[in-house]
Amino acid sequence: MPSRHLLSPPQSHHHSLHLVPPLAGGITAAFSCLLIFLLCFRRFSKKRTAPSASDTDSKKPPHRLSYSLLRRATSNFSPSLRLGQGGFGSVYRADLKPNDTVFTNSNVAVKVMDSGSLQGEREFQNELLLSSKIDCKYVVSVMGFSSDPRKRRMLLVYELMENGSLQDCLFHKKSQELRDWDKRFMVVMHIAKGLEYLHHYCDPPIIHGDIKPSNVLLDLGFNAKIGDFGLARFKVEDNVIAEGEVKKDGVEDNGSVLEETESVITTSVFEEVSNVNHVGDVERSPESVVVRIEASPETVFGVDLSPETEVGPVVSPRTVAGMASPSDGLEKTSVSEGNFDRYSVESGGERSVWKKKKKSVSGKDWWWKQDNGGDGESGKVKDYVMEWMRNEIKKERPKSEWGGASSSSQSVKKTEKKKKKRRQLDWWVSLDDEKNVKKERRRPAREWWKEEYTEELERKKKKKKKQMKGSTSDDCYSEKRCPRDDELYSERRNKRSRSRSRGSRGSMDWWLDGLSGELWKARRNSYDSVSGEIPRSGGISSTPSMRGTVCYIAPEYGGGGDISEKCDVYSFGVLLLVVIAGRRPLQVTGSPMSEFQRANLLSWSRHLARAGKLLDLVDPNIQTLNVEQALLCITVALLCLQKSPTRRPSMKEVVGMLSGDLICPPLPVEYSPSPPSRAYRSHKKVR
Numbered sequence: 001m002p003s004r005h006l007l008s009p010p011q012s013h014h015h016s017l018h019l020v021p022p023l024a025g026g027i028t029a030a031f032s033c034l035l036i037f038l039l040c041f042r043r044f045s046k047k048r049t050a051p052s053a054s055d056t057d058s059k060k061p062p063h064r065l066s067y068s069l070l071r072r073a074t075s076n077f078s079p080s081l082r083l084g085q086g087g088f089g090s091v092y093r094a095d096l097k098p099n100d101t102v103f104t105n106s107n108v109a110v111k112v113m114d115s116g117s118l119q120g121e122r123e124f125q126n127e128l129l130l131s132s133k134i135d136c137k138y139v140v141s142v143m144g145f146s147s148d149p150r151k152r153r154m155l156l157v158y159e160l161m162e163n164g165s166l167q168d169c170l171f172h173k174k175s176q177e178l179r180d181w182d183k184r185f186m187v188v189m190h191i192a193k194g195l196e197y198l199h200h201y202c203d204p205p206i207i208h209g210d211i212k213p214s215n216v217l218l219d220l221g222f223n224a225k226i227g228d229f230g231l232a233r234f235k236v237e238d239n240v241i242a243e244g245e246v247k248k249d250g251v252e253d254n255g256s257v258l259e260e261t262e263s264v265i266t267t268s269v270f271e272e273v274s275n276v277n278h279v280g281d282v283e284r285s286p287e288s289v290v291v292r293i294e295a296s297p298e299t300v301f302g303v304d305l306s307p308e309t310e311v312g313p314v315v316s317p318r319t320v321a322g323m324a325s326p327s328d329g330l331e332k333t334s335v336s337e338g339n340f341d342r343y344s345v346e347s348g349g350e351r352s353v354w355k356k357k358k359k360s361v362s363g364k365d366w367w368w369k370q371d372n373g374g375d376g377e378s379g380k381v382k383d384y385v386m387e388w389m390r391n392e393i394k395k396e397r398p399k400s401e402w403g404g405a406s407s408s409s410q411s412v413k414k415t416e417k418k419k420k421k422r423r424q425l426d427w428w429v430s431l432d433d434e435k436n437v438k439k440e441r442r443r444p445a446r447e448w449w450k451e452e453y454t455e456e457l458e459r460k461k462k463k464k465k466k467q468m469k470g471s472t473s474d475d476c477y478s479e480k481r482c483p484r485d486d487e488l489y490s491e492r493r494n495k496r497s498r499s500r501s502r503g504s505r506g507s508m509d510w511w512l513d514g515l516s517g518e519l520w521k522a523r524r525n526s527y528d529s530v531s532g533e534i535p536r537s538g539g540i541s542s543t544p545s546m547r548g549t550v551c552y553i554a555p556e557y558g559g560g561g562d563i564s565e566k567c568d569v570y571s572f573g574v575l576l577l578v579v580i581a582g583r584r585p586l587q588v589t590g591s592p593m594s595e596f597q598r599a600n601l602l603s604w605s606r607h608l609a610r611a612g613k614l615l616d617l618v619d620p621n622i623q624t625l626n627v628e629q630a631l632l633c634i635t636v637a638l639l640c641l642q643k644s645p646t647r648r649p650s651m652k653e654v655v656g657m658l659s660g661d662l663i664c665p666p667l668p669v670e671y672s673p674s675p676p677s678r679a680y681r682s683h684k685k686v687r
């Protein structure tokens with residue numbers, strides 16, 4: 001028995017040895033089948049859930065091309081082939097010979113970055129790095145590049161968008177096609193889908209950071225694509241900082257590598273921002289404000305774009321995010337309290353350099369400062385816009401009608417004195433007080449303003465009453481009275497500005513409602529691609545800064561606050577209004593006063609919403625208007641423009657609402673023509 005017992009195990013072992021290979025093989029095969037199936041399923045489901053993703057099979061990284069090839073293709077960068085001028089370079093049409101490249105499309109656009117501009121270099125690198133991650137038919141694709149750091153040559157090759165930018169088509173060419181509502185709606189949908197792709201289908205998600213009409217390009221069929229990723233960045237989850245939170249070292253971290261880098265910002269017109277519209281003979285709109293960061297790209301980015309460097313997707317998001325926002329710390333800190341390594345401001349040859357300070361103020365503070373017209377540089381945005389508007393009025397005002405105040409130098413001096421005194425008071429009133437202003441001309445504006453102002457005061461009173469009753473509901477659309485969006489947003493601001501008198505939110509504050517941005521460090525002006533000129537000061541629409549564009553930039557982002565997709569959503573809201581209204585966000589046209597109330601598109605649209613006249617916003621040039629769609633678009637835009645980022649819809653929701661897949665919620669109470677009566681009834685009950 002023992003011998004049998006002893007023999008049997010080897011037998012069974014031998015037997016099992018025979019069984020193991022097929023069994024293991026079977027398991028491995030089954031496992032690998034399962035793995036393959038899962039992978040396929042994931043890919044398939046990703047494609048199905050991302051309808052906005054490109055219909056191309058795979059994204060090819062941008063090709064390196066030789067400088068001479070691109071020079072030949074653009075006839076030595078002939079001015080006749082120039083498509084437009086951006087903040088940091090010119091864009092040319094290029095005709096590549098089929099033998100020269102691997103591109104199927106021989107017509108391309110070549111952007112020649114200005115040499116010696118650090119911001120230009122930053123944008124060049126950003127575009128390349130992000131393009132390797134983007135594969136969407138609603139985004140302009142970067143096909144190639146040419147780079148020679150020693151000669152400071154940086155060129156980007158894009159797919160050619162035959163109809164240029166949306167800005168040009170809307171405001172300069174006034175394209176006939178865009179008079180068709182369906183085309184406009186299609187453009188809006190494409191932009192929304194492009195953003196939806198960036199926010200929801202990119203891995204990691206990408207925040208564009210500078211959505212505006214000049215960064216939307218149109219192809220032959222007026223299909224819109226989002227371009228210019230110079231300010232874009234990857235969303236880095238672990239980098240999210242709670243509202244107002246300051247990191248241990250006192251500096252908010254936005255993934256910036258520049259905080260540790262000694263750099264110099266040189267802004268030659270910094271001082272001009274607050275009070276100048278004209279420099280020399282050139283009419284300066286806010287677009288013409290320049291900021292340059294001067295440092296070698298190597299020290300700033302730590303990236304070598306030497307000819308041997310391959311551009312591919314081997315860059316970690318973290319690195320890219322850092323690279324995408326190298327100026328964050330620098331800007332942010334310099335905006336608020338001069339917390340910077342070295343910040344140099346040149347003005348009229350004068351140059352001063354500050355050393356690093358330790359104290360830092362959060363981005364929100366910056367915004368409050370802006371809004372409050374607080375001291376420091378940031379407060380100059382409002383001053384500047386006020387100044388700009390005054391100049392606009394003067395320009396628009398015919399001398400025969402308004403002459404008294406401006407005809408004699410004496411009266412000009414008096415007006416100047418008055419201006420200074422009344423800057424903190426009421427701007428509209430100061431206008432009214434100007435000598436020889438015909439009563440009948442000023443009355444409508446004044447009455448209109450009074451109406452607005454009284455409404456505002458009444459709303460504030462009501463708000464206070466409600467607060468005293470202890471309304472705490474956070475649901476905007478619930479039956480209970482809920483805090484309005486701007487109530488939520490301004491709660492903190494009110495706390496900070498207790499020192500200000502209660503009624504000190506003057507008409508200018510109301511008028512500036514929704515205007516945000518960083519005028520003082522706006523980057524170089526982009527020229528109109530058609531005229532090749534600096535845009536007429538008919539509007540402050542395209543004022544790009546290193547963090548976005550005035551009027552398009554979300555308030556929380558402008559101050560160096562946390563960047564999120566909701567910043568893009570806000571910019572999209574502005575863009576949506578611009579496309580529907582066919583005008584710039586800030587624009588004075590025609591006779592001074594009658595048009596003046598409409599000058600700020602954002603506050604005008606809010607005013608119309610409250611008055612229940614949303615359709616008045618629609619561009620009168622639009623033919624075959626689809627009223628329902630137009631109303632839907634305006635409603636979505638207003639939802640996107642809510643000051644509290646959390647209340648703004650996501651781009652997925654925006655696409656859902658615009659395409660009719662999602663039901664659009666009603667407008668927030670502050671935009672409703674009449675406050676919901678039930679809300680008040682419920683309060684009475686509480687009483």
Ligand SMILES: Nc1ncnc2c1ncn2[C@@H]1O[C@H](COP(=O)(O)OP(=O)(O)OP(=O)(O)O)[C@@H](O)[C@H]1O
Binds near residue numbers: 089524529
């Ligand atoms: N791929 C393209 N196809 C056709 N035209 C283009 C293309 N890219 C740019 N352009 C034209 O060149 C102009 C300048 O573009 P660019 O991206 O350099 O600057 P911008 O976006 O207008 O300004 P900024 O860079 O200051 O934001 C655009 O307004 C557009 O008219």
